[in-house]
Amino acid sequence: xxxxxxxxxxxxxxxxxxxxxxxxxxxxxxxxxxxxxxxxxxxxxxxxxxxxxxxxxxxxxxxxxxxxxxxxxxxxxxxxxxxxxxxxxxxxxxxxxxxxxxxxxxxxxxxxxxxxxxxxxxxxxxxxxxxxxxxxxxxxxxxxxxxxxxxxxxxxxxxxxxxxxxxxxxxxxxxxxxxxxxxxxxxxxxxxxxxxxxxxxxxxxxxxxxxxxxxxxxxxxxxxxx
Amino acid sequence: xxxxxxxxxxxxxxxxxxxxxxxxxxxxxxxxxxxxxxxxxxxxxxxxxxxxxxxxxxxxxxxxxxxxxxxxxxxxxxxxxxxxxxxxxxxxxxxxxxxxxxxxxxxxxxxxxxxxxxxxxxxxxxxxxxxxxxxxxxxxxxxxxxxxxxxxxxxxxxxxxxxxxxxxxxxxxxxxxxxxxxxxxxxxxxxxxxxxxxxxxxxxxxxxxxxxxxxxxxxxxxxx
Numbered sequence: 346x347x348x349x350x351x352x353x354x355x356x357x358x359x360x361x362x363x364x365x366x367x368x369x370x371x372x373x374x375x376x377x378x379x380x381x382x383x384x385x386x387x388x389x390x391x392x393x394x395x396x397x398x399x400x401x402x403x404x405x406x407x408x409x410x411x412x413x414x415x416x417x418x419x420x421x422x423x424x425x426x427x428x429x430x431x432x433x434x435x436x437x438x439x440x441x442x443x444x445x446x447x448x449x450x451x452x453x454x455x456x457x458x459x460x461x462x463x464x465x466x467x468x469x470x471x472x473x474x475x476x477x478x479x480x481x482x483x484x485x486x487x488x489x490x491x492x493x494x495x496x497x498x499x500x501x502x503x504x505x506x507x508x509x510x511x512x513x514x515x516x517x518x519x520x521x522x523x524x525x526x527x528x529x530x531x532x533x534x535x536x537x538x539x540x541x542x543x544x545x546x547x548x549x550x551x552x553x554x555x556x557x558x559x560x561x562x563x564x565x566x567x568x569x570x571x
Numbered sequence: 572x573x574x575x576x577x578x579x580x581x582x583x584x585x586x587x588x589x590x591x592x593x594x595x596x597x598x599x600x601x602x603x604x605x606x607x608x609x610x611x612x613x614x615x616x617x618x619x620x621x622x623x624x625x626x627x628x629x630x631x632x633x634x635x636x637x638x639x640x641x642x643x644x645x646x647x648x649x650x651x652x653x654x655x656x657x658x659x660x661x662x663x664x665x666x667x668x669x670x671x672x673x674x675x676x677x678x679x680x681x682x683x684x685x686x687x688x689x690x691x692x693x694x695x696x697x698x699x700x701x702x703x704x705x706x707x708x709x710x711x712x713x714x715x716x717x718x719x720x721x722x723x724x725x726x727x728x729x730x731x732x733x734x735x736x737x738x739x740x741x742x743x744x745x746x747x748x749x750x751x752x753x754x755x756x757x758x759x760x761x762x763x764x765x766x767x768x769x770x771x772x773x774x775x776x777x778x779x780x781x782x783x784x785x786x787x788x789x790x791x792x793x794x795x
Binding site for chain 1: 783
């Protein structure tokens, strides 16, 4: 069975019949014939026989990986940010900012390529840029550079501003489990003002694995085909 | 006719000169309908059962239209019952019947078998009924919609009721003052979940409600 997390910038695929681990590929380079039996993510409806709600995949994957009964998991991807919180092992609340928080991860990656930066080598700054979203934040970086600020410092303040936004969106928790592509950005992870445990970028696939394998949904064919 | 419901071919955006875009979608619809339809007289409920917004939109209509605009208040407290709210009808159908009943002096007539609730929906009728399609038929209706069926729109005590035993979505129309109480009641409820919605329910709101229902075991999927 093929499981797919079809994100805006990156697609993650797992073949459950293969010993190989999940693959990551750029969504823009995905062949037309690439499909999953069970999928989630922004582009899942185009490429999956069965579509799973992203928040459900996130929550299920988190519960598979996290032993704590009280926790909050935040998924920072390319386009959006979403979280699910559990209290006493019960679903408590969720948020999905697909509009206003748009393109956070995408813009961070864009700036890295544009300025040829290495986020591993950038220090977390004291101050952050007040950025409403990724797209508007890029303008703030260009303005800061035009005022004479060093590029690396301006981008680091931008990344910290994005991290602060995501943290605030999740309700300012003291501890946070972080997943999604931005887990692999050390500057972003260190910029989140909380005790962070990273869970990697395959947590939604973990959720799909659980959902597809647990029998919680009696037959996959019962799910509404896209 | 009830001006709350969108009339065919009425473009709400066309009235943006008179009412802010970031405003209650229901009241924007009322204004647009009233300005475009050929009406003889408008009766506007501006009492405690409505809101300041309705009162001010009534003033706008009075200035913009030549037909009589008559203010009224519905302070009835005699509850007529809410068999539709607790029935086994699909949630969309429940709301359609309740909204239609505004025009019926005696309210909704019919024999509706009650259902054992699996979840609750608290709030006003959403501008976008697509939100309601996410819920199972065994959803009980609370909040101002229950007041509507009872014909007691100003009955705040009834409006604040909810069932703590069932997971419940607390909904308010974006920019409506009811958001504060919807938010607070969701906080009080052991399994409450607050959402708001404007003209159309956004994809993220839809996904949040779907996830809430699935993760609470209401719809097929994961059990908590």
